[in-house]
Amino acid sequence: MDALSYKTVSANKATAEKEWFVVDATNEIVGRLASKIAFVLRGKHKPSYTPHVDCGDNVIIINADKVRFTGKKLTDKVYVRHTGYPGGQRIENPEYFLAKRPEVVIEKAIKGMLPKNRLGRAIFGNVHVYAGAEHPHSAQTPKELNLNSIK
Numbered sequence: 001m002d003a004l005s006y007k008t009v010s011a012n013k014a015t016a017e018k019e020w021f022v023v024d025a026t027n028e029i030v031g032r033l034a035s036k037i038a039f040v041l042r043g044k045h046k047p048s049y050t051p052h053v054d055c056g057d058n059v060i061i062i063n064a065d066k067v068r069f070t071g072k073k074l075t076d077k078v079y080v081r082h083t084g085y086p087g088g089q090r091i092e093n094p095e096y097f098l099a100k101r102p103e104v105v106i107e108k109a110i111k112g113m114l115p116k117n118r119l120g121r122a123i124f125g126n127v128h129v130y131a132g133a134e135h136p137h138s139a140q141t142p143k144e145l146n147l148n149s150i151k
Contacts (some may be wrong), residue, residue: 023062
């Protein structure tokens with residue numbers, strides 16, 4: 001006997017409805033852009049959001065070389081990595097990455113806003129960042145994503 005008319009529906013890999021979106025990053029602030037993209041990648045904008053499932057959408061970010069930072073972050077913010085060798089700590093700032101590989105700046109910002117586990121690593125595979133205006137995903141017919149409509 002079913003007494004309840006509303007059941008909680010939990011999405012899984014088979015029932016997750018994934019879409020493709022394209023975002024133009026021209027003149028967007030890096031952190032604010034990354035937080036909204038991470039929100040869409042997780043699927044939190046959908047009514048069928050399930051925390052332990054990759055039910056978010058695929059996002060294509062174009063014009064990554066035209067993002068901006070507020071304040072003096074362009075020169076003062078640091079990205080630290082270690083080579084694994086003694087004395088191998090390397091420090092770079094966003095100005096260096098925007099000149100060489102502008103995709104890295106947005107990727108690092110988005111990755112830092114995703115869960116630090118297997119699910120987060122899987123979700124990070126759904127974002128595709130390109131420095132220019134062209135992308136090779138036209139076969140997926142991505143829709144334009146308005147960032148102002150997200151939280």
